[in-house]
Amino acid sequence: MVARVIPVDPFDLVVFGGTGDLSKRKILPGLYLRFLTGQMPPESRIIGAARSEMTDEAYRKLAAAALEEFVARDKQYKEAMGRFLDRLHYVAIDATGEGGWSQLAGLMRPGVVRAFYFSVAPALFGDLAERLHAHGIADQDSRIVVEKPFGRDLASARALNAVLAAHFEEHQIYRIDHYLGKETVQNLMAVRFANVLFEPLWNAHYVDHVQITVAETVGVGGRGAYYDKSGAMRDMVQNHMMQLLCLIAMEPPYKFDPNAVRDEKLKVIRALQPVAAEDIVRGQYRGKPGSEEGGKAEPSYLEDVGDAQSRTESYIALKAQVANWRWQGVPFYLRTGKKLRARTSEIAIVFKEAPHSIFGEEEGWKENVLAIRLQPNEGMNLRVMIKEPGPGGMRLTDVPLDMSFADALGEEGTDIPDAYERLIMDVIRGNQTLFMRGDEVEAAWAWTDPIIEGWEARGDRPRGYDPGSSGPEDALMLLHRDGRRWREIRG
Numbered sequence: 001m002v003a004r005v006i007p008v009d010p011f012d013l014v015v016f017g018g019t020g021d022l023s024k025r026k027i028l029p030g031l032y033l034r035f036l037t038g039q040m041p042p043e044s045r046i047i048g049a050a051r052s053e054m055t056d057e058a059y060r061k062l063a064a065a066a067l068e069e070f071v072a073r074d075k076q077y078k079e080a081m082g083r084f085l086d087r088l089h090y091v092a093i094d095a096t097g098e099g100g101w102s103q104l105a106g107l108m109r110p111g112v113v114r115a116f117y118f119s120v121a122p123a124l125f126g127d128l129a130e131r132l133h134a135h136g137i138a139d140q141d142s143r144i145v146v147e148k149p150f151g152r153d154l155a156s157a158r159a160l161n162a163v164l165a166a167h168f169e170e171h172q173i174y175r176i177d178h179y180l181g182k183e184t185v186q187n188l189m190a191v192r193f194a195n196v197l198f199e200p201l202w203n204a205h206y207v208d209h210v211q212i213t214v215a216e217t218v219g220v221g222g223r224g225a226y227y228d229k230s231g232a233m234r235d236m237v238q239n240h241m242m243q244l245l246c247l248i249a250m251e252p253p254y255k256f257d258p259n260a261v262r263d264e265k266l267k268v269i270r271a272l273q274p275v276a277a278e279d280i281v282r283g284q285y286r287g288k289p290g291s292e293e294g295g296k297a298e299p300s301y302l303e304d305v306g307d308a309q310s311r312t313e314s315y316i317a318l319k320a321q322v323a324n325w326r327w328q329g330v331p332f333y334l335r336t337g338k339k340l341r342a343r344t345s346e347i348a349i350v351f352k353e354a355p356h357s358i359f360g361e362e363e364g365w366k367e368n369v370l371a372i373r374l375q376p377n378e379g380m381n382l383r384v385m386i387k388e389p390g391p392g393g394m395r396l397t398d399v400p401l402d403m404s405f406a407d408a409l410g411e412e413g414t415d416i417p418d419a420y421e422r423l424i425m426d427v428i429r430g431n432q433t434l435f436m437r438g439d440e441v442e443a444a445w446a447w448t449d450p451i452i453e454g455w456e457a458r459g460d461r462p463r464g465y466d467p468g469s470s471g472p473e474d475a476l477m478l479l480h481r482d483g484r485r486w487r488e489i490r491g
C-alpha cells in the first residue's frame, strides 16, 4: 500500500525558540520528513527565531546537525536535506525586546499561511502574542502553536488562556498534546466510530474496567529540577492520560469535526468524579547500588532532583470514575511512572464475564480484553476465547486477534509519521481536531487541582519503589481490593 500524501498550502512558519531542544529533536526533523514525502510545498519557509545572533547560514548548519542526529539514517538523503535547508531562515529576536521584529515583518509574504510556533517558556507567550500584533505580523488567519506545560494549575492555565485570548481567537490557537498526534490514538476513534462491532459493548453493561498505563524505564535524569516542580500528575495525567481517557469514554461526536470532538471530550472531563485519597498511590523510585559483577549504581529520585525532602511523585496510580449513564460504576485505573520494568503505553478495555458460563468454572475461561498499544509496536490486540485444540474435552484458552500495524499494513504500517509531523501539518491545514481547546485544559486542571491540594494538605509522602519494578506495592492493592489485577508491564 502506498501512503497518500496531500500537499498542504504553502506556508511561512516562524519557530520562536528555533534553536532549542524541541526544535532540534522534533520540529525541524518533523518538517524535513514531511518535505521528503512532498507534503510540505517547496515554496514554504521556516524562520527560526531566538535571542542568539546568527546568520541564515549558521542556522542551516545548526538544523543540518539536528537532522543528522534525530532523523533515521535511512531517511537522510543529502540532496533532499540540502533543498530543505534552503527553506530555512533566521531572525534574532528577544521576545521581551523590540529588536528584530521589523526584520521579521519584512520577511513575511502575503498570500501564504502564517503560523507561529511558540517553542519557548510559557512565561514568554504574552510577550510574543503582543508583539506579533503590535508589529502587524499576525493577522486574522494566522495560527499560533503552544506547547505543554499549559499552566501548573487552574489559575495559571486561565491566566495563559487570557494572555493568548487578548490577541488571538480560539480558532487560531493550537495547544499541542503530542499524544493526540499518535497514530494509535486516532485509531482509537476509528475503531470505536467506524465499526459497528465495539460500540454496542462500549459501556457499563459490558466493560468491567479500563486500564491506562504509560510506563517509562528512564528516570528524570538531567530534567530533575524541572520535573520536581511538576511530578507525574501534572506532567502526564492532567494532559496525556486525560486525553486518552476522554477518547475512550466520550460519546460519538455528531461528526469528525474539531469542535464536535472537543465538545464530547469536555463532557467526559466534566463528568470525572473527585478522587478519594485512598484511590491514589504515589511513588518515588529508589536508588540501586552497584554490583560486584559490574552493574552500575543508579541514583534515587531524591538524588536525581538533588532534594532529599522532595515530595514530588515519579509514579502515580489512581482510580478515576466517569459519572454518567454510559460509565456508571466502571473504574478507569490510570498509572504512569519512571524507572519501571519496561517502556510501554497501553490502554486495555477489560470486558465483563459472560453472563452464564456453559463450560463451567474450571475450563480456563478468561475475560475478553481489547488492548491498544501506543508503544512499542503500535497496534491492537483483542483476546478471545477458543477451544484448546486437540482431544480431551472442552477446555478453553484465550488467543490474541492481533493487529500490529506493521504486520497488517506492510511498509506503510511501520512508516508511521511522528506525532509532531502530523500535528504541524494539521496546523497548516487549519484542523484543530487533535489540539486541546482552552476550556478542555481548564476543566482538566479543575479536576486535578483538588487532588494535588489534598495530598499537599495531608503532607502525603510518596512510597518508595525499586527501579525496574512495576511501581509501589500499594499500587497493586488499588486493584486487588476491587478483585482485579494490573496487566503486566511488558515492553
Ligand code: NAP
Pocket (backbone or CB within 6 Å): 016, 017, 018, 019, 020, 021, 022, 023, 025, 049, 050, 051, 052, 093, 094, 095, 096, 118, 119, 120, 121, 122, 124, 147, 148, 149
Ligand atoms: P530550550 O532547549 O531551553 O530552548 C529554548 C529556546 O527559546 C531557545 O531557542 C532559546 O534561544 C529561546 N529563547 C529563550 N529565551 C528567549 C527570549 N527571551 N526570546 C526569544 N527566544 C528565547 O527549551 P525546549 O526544551 O526547546 O522547550 C521549548 C518549549 O517546549 C518549552 O515551553 C517546553 O516546556 C516545551 N516542551 C519541550 C519539550 C522537549 O522535549 N524539549 C517537550 C514538550 C514541551 P536563545 O537562548 O538563543 O534565546
